[in-house]
Amino acid sequence: MIPNLINHYSVEFSLEMFRRGNYSHHFEFKAKEAFDNGHLKLPIYLAIGTELNSAALSMVLKGYNIFAQHRGHALYLNFGGPPEGLRDELLGLPSGCSGGMSGSNAIQCPEIKMFGHSGLMGEQIPIAVGAAYASEEPTLAICGDASVEEDYIYPSLGFAATKKLPVLFICEDNDLSILTKMDARRSWNVADMARSMGIPSVDITDDPWLIAHHAQEMAQNLPGFINIRSVRHLWHAGAGTDGEPEWDRYQLVCDELDKLGLSSQIKSINEDNIKKVVKVWAQQQQKQ
Ligand SMILES: Cc1ncc(C[n+]2csc(CCOP(=O)(O)OP(=O)(O)O)c2C)c(N)n1
Numbered sequence: 518m519i520p521n522l523i524n525h526y527s528v529e530f531s532l533e534m535f536r537r538g539n540y541s542h543h544f545e546f547k548a549k550e551a552f553d554n555g556h557l558k559l560p561i562y563l564a565i566g567t568e569l570n571s572a573a574l575s576m577v578l579k580g581y582n583i584f585a586q587h588r589g590h591a592l593y594l595n596f597g598g599p600p601e602g603l604r605d606e607l608l609g610l611p612s613g614c615s616g617g618m619s620g621s622n623a624i625q626c627p628e629i630k631m632f633g634h635s636g637l638m639g640e641q642i643p644i645a646v647g648a649a650y651a652s653e654e655p656t657l658a659i660c661g662d663a664s665v666e667e668d669y670i671y672p673s674l675g676f677a678a679t680k681k682l683p684v685l686f687i688c689e690d691n692d693l694s695i696l697t698k699m700d701a702r703r704s705w706n707v708a709d710m711a712r713s714m715g716i717p718s719v720d721i722t723d724d725p726w727l728i729a730h731h732a733q734e735m736a737q738n739l740p741g742f743i744n745i746r747s748v749r750h751l752w753h754a755g756a757g758t759d760g761e762p763e764w765d766r767y768q769l770v771c772d773e774l775d776k777l778g779l780s781s782q783i784k785s786i787n788e789d790n791i792k793k794v795v796k797v798w799a800q801q802q803q804k805q
């Protein structure tokens with residue numbers, strides 16, 4: 518616990534982080550609407566509930582090669598991937614960021630150095646480690662709490678520790694493997710596991726200022742591992758819901774910014790982003 522962490526960051530930092538996460542938030546709801554209306558033919562893996570995790574990472578990690586898995590829309594957008602490319606990918610169009618051939622599952626974006634995912638859970642971790650070894654470039658390797666259970670993760674962590682590779686590992690931990698909670702799957706903690714291999718590790722909530730703080734600190738001396746306790750608001754794939762989420766980080770962040778006296782700024786960011794997102798989706802509807 519770091520008291521008053523939010524006050525360690527400038528207003529500009531907090532508002533820019535909110536602007537990014539807020540854009541992704543609205544984009545995801547438009548994607549959900551398109552899915553609900555039957556416009557998307559492939560499964561969709563929405564990041565509603567985790568939009569601010571990658572917004573925080575994008576604020577402090579610059580120039581990283583990015584390897585992620587299926588729930589990556591917000592990551593793509595927050596790091597600057599063009600929304601039109603993601604929209605078209607979801608719609609299965611050749612102008613999509615993966616040529617319309619992967620859909621939600623395997624988005625990629627050379628402009629932001631984000632590599633696609635094959636669909637095999639966790640395979641991006643050994644690939645990210647190999648890429649960091651070869652390139653010596655800073656690398657962001659993200660997976661879910663179920664994917665870290667795959668056996669190829671541990672040799673990869675061990676190799677990154679031994680070679681002191683510049684990899685920041687993130688586990689976006691929503692306590693779910695599709696529908697199975699963690700306590701039915703394993704008795705160990707992944708941050709402890711990474712630490713036992715010699716990788717500095719923390720296990721934190723999805724407070725975006727806390728994420729930014731730890732990512733920035735770890736980036737000074739990689740490798741590092743952050744487990745982020747998060748909430749998936751909607752189904753694993755698709756856009757349904759099983760009820761109220763355990764917590765709503767997006768709303769909590771709005772409340773924090775409100776307490777800082779920034780309500781008029783967040784209102785205007787929100788209105789501006791809604792207009793932008795509506796326009797992006799409307800452009801494609803006009804073409805169809
Ligand atoms: C090796 C492998 N086993 C099983 C699957 C089927 N599968 C796809 S996603 C998933 C759960 C992923 O959970 P997690 O990594 O925690 O990510 P989340 O969906 O919770 O964000 C499973 C079991 C797969 N894609 N690959």
Ligand SMILES: [Mg+2]
Nearest residue numbers: 661662691693
């Ligand atoms: Mg999970």
